[in-house]
Amino acid sequence: MFEQLGLIGCGLMGGSFALAMKKTGLVKRVVGYSKSPSTTDRARRLGVIDVEAPSALMAVSGADIVLVAVPVAATEATLKAIKHLVTPQMLIMDVGSTKADVVQSAQRALRDQVGSFVPAHPIAGSEVSGVEHADADLYNGRQIILTPTELTHTDQVERATHLWQALGCRVTRLSPQAHDGAFAAVSHLPHVLAFAMMNSIIGQDHGDDFLSLAGPGFRDFTRIAASDPKMWRDILLSNRHELIVQSRRFRQALHDIEQAMEKGHAQSLEDLLTLASEARAHWRMGAQKTAKLRSSPVDP
Amino acid sequence: MFEQLGLIGCGLMGGSFALAMKKTGLVKRVVGYSKSPSTTDRARRLGVIDVEAPSALMAVSGADIVLVAVPVAATEATLKAIKHLVTPQMLIMDVGSTKADVVQSAQRALRDQVGSFVPAHPIAGSEVSGVEHADADLYNGRQIILTPTELTHTDQVERATHLWQALGCRVTRLSPQAHDGAFAAVSHLPHVLAFAMMNSIIGQDHGDDFLSLAGPGFRDFTRIAASDPKMWRDILLSNRHELIVQSRRFRQALHDIEQAMEKGHAQSLEDLLTLASEARAHWRMGAQKTAKLRSSPVDP
Numbered sequence: 001m002f003e004q005l006g007l008i009g010c011g012l013m014g015g016s017f018a019l020a021m022k023k024t025g026l027v028k029r030v031v032g033y034s035k036s037p038s039t040t041d042r043a044r045r046l047g048v049i050d051v052e053a054p055s056a057l058m059a060v061s062g063a064d065i066v067l068v069a070v071p072v073a074a075t076e077a078t079l080k081a082i083k084h085l086v087t088p089q090m091l092i093m094d095v096g097s098t099k100a101d102v103v104q105s106a107q108r109a110l111r112d113q114v115g116s117f118v119p120a121h122p123i124a125g126s127e128v129s130g131v132e133h134a135d136a137d138l139y140n141g142r143q144i145i146l147t148p149t150e151l152t153h154t155d156q157v158e159r160a161t162h163l164w165q166a167l168g169c170r171v172t173r174l175s176p177q178a179h180d181g182a183f184a185a186v187s188h189l190p191h192v193l194a195f196a197m198m199n200s201i202i203g204q205d206h207g208d209d210f211l212s213l214a215g216p217g218f219r220d221f222t223r224i225a226a227s228d229p230k231m232w233r234d235i236l237l238s239n240r241h242e243l244i245v246q247s248r249r250f251r252q253a254l255h256d257i258e259q260a261m262e263k264g265h266a267q268s269l270e271d272l273l274t275l276a277s278e279a280r281a282h283w284r285m286g287a288q289k290t291a292k293l294r295s296s297p298v299d300p
Numbered sequence: 301m302f303e304q305l306g307l308i309g310c311g312l313m314g315g316s317f318a319l320a321m322k323k324t325g326l327v328k329r330v331v332g333y334s335k336s337p338s339t340t341d342r343a344r345r346l347g348v349i350d351v352e353a354p355s356a357l358m359a360v361s362g363a364d365i366v367l368v369a370v371p372v373a374a375t376e377a378t379l380k381a382i383k384h385l386v387t388p389q390m391l392i393m394d395v396g397s398t399k400a401d402v403v404q405s406a407q408r409a410l411r412d413q414v415g416s417f418v419p420a421h422p423i424a425g426s427e428v429s430g431v432e433h434a435d436a437d438l439y440n441g442r443q444i445i446l447t448p449t450e451l452t453h454t455d456q457v458e459r460a461t462h463l464w465q466a467l468g469c470r471v472t473r474l475s476p477q478a479h480d481g482a483f484a485a486v487s488h489l490p491h492v493l494a495f496a497m498m499n500s501i502i503g504q505d506h507g508d509d510f511l512s513l514a515g516p517g518f519r520d521f522t523r524i525a526a527s528d529p530k531m532w533r534d535i536l537l538s539n540r541h542e543l544i545v546q547s548r549r550f551r552q553a554l555h556d557i558e559q560a561m562e563k564g565h566a567q568s569l570e571d572l573l574t575l576a577s578e579a580r581a582h583w584r585m586g587a588q589k590t591a592k593l594r595s596s597p598v599d600p
Contacts (some may be wrong), residue, residue, distance in 0.1 A: 123513065123514075125516075142515070181506070181510075182506070182510045182513050183513070185500075186511065186513060190517060190518055192561075193554065194521060195557060195577070197493070198577075198579045199553040199575055199579075200485075201485055203553065210482045210486050213472070213482050213483070215424065216423075216585065217523075218585075219585050220524070221493075222490075224517045224520070227577060228577070229574040229576075230570060233573055236569065237561060237566060237569065240561045240562060243561065247554075247558060249500045254492070254500075256496075256499070257495060257499075258492070258544070258547060266533060266537060269533050269537065272495065272499060273532050273536075275498070276494070276495035276497075276498035276499050276525045277498075277527060277528070279501075280494075280523075280525040280526040283522075285514065285515065285519050
């Protein structure tokens, strides 16, 4: 149980965390700050936060838990701005989609207080953003990846673990590097491909006509292309090295299919599609299988 | 109103058509045939068809409407097998995802009776297949593309149009070539990319671990990768020329994003993502916009 949540960034992710904490009775009071005063005001009117703070630092004042839910590129400046009030007792987390850079930012910004910071990435979200889409159940039933380092206080990692479990999440621990490699493959590259797919179509003479004919397969395939461009600009830049590795592998897999197609090798083509189809048909979101990846699934 | 539907291919698409025709009272009796006798038997037991036919030809006997719902590569052989019983009064349609090859197959197979054949592509379907997934509402609210040629009887095109409208579809007419270009872009290439994405991941050392971490974005992006490999082998081979054109355009769009990323050009990257994001956010499935594409949206 926490007394006061200091929420920095009252968007979809931060707002949903505040609502979930309130709904489960894990926090008494939420003090919120967003860069845009109108967002903070809206968050208060929507009941997502109880009190508006005029600055990130003021949102942290008196808090025993702090969530930094800002674009990953803003993490370092945000942590620097609050460093002054961080205590060893305070649990600080982020919700960023990349972790190696966030861990480095936190070390530079928080220095001797970095042990309070537990890097976190909840595998939830939406192509829509903004506090008006905040949802107390956004994290319920989802995975959360924690990427503590040797500098992170063990008891803070435990507190973070119990907190996310109380919100209905399955908690997995990974190194920041393993996290970034995995998410380049299963999240960041799919976003890049979906963005590129849209740009490829709208760049054509008949692009608008083509779009008017697209059906449910296209709808689902491109859903993530509607994601926030600024947020994804930061994620892609931050994780570009892992992304380039994944993109090269993807191009090879694409090349294999296209070669079979162009050469009219029906059996090779069918074999390649069967591999993909069976893998996807057997996949279940959130199924437990992380033993090999230097990870530690955390027992509830 | 039709007396008897001859259904050749009792899978998801054919079965759903039979159920929709019955539900709306557009047909009195359905005689069905599938290559696999167990499928035909299952279709009858599920009430999708009323009578099992021992051959495609026998399914056509006595029918005033015929739906050929087989993989596109089997269209020609199927039409040849039934040619003997085709009459000018009979409305014959397919549901294939490619149209230029289907039109050619139909001309070769049906010859002087090709005027009865109205090539059709309903923009519906699912990553699941089989008669057990047949659904009377699969086509309701969806688009259907008809691609008649100068050989197609005008009155058959009219009958096909009214029939699909009665099933709740919006009917659009395109040339077979325009159809194949558009669907290479908005359907066939997305399938190829989703297949390649799965193969790229499972081909890696930690592929299984990566998959266990994937979330809802990945789920939707790769849904179509679970599609039937044989069916898609045929579609990709059949439309490979248009597909290669679209793939080249896509690779350029991907290259543009990756270049901005690798060079750290934050503004260019943001601009490219904004283009994609806005296009996708404004897109609505089935929104009317086909004026430029030598197409004729048909008034209900």
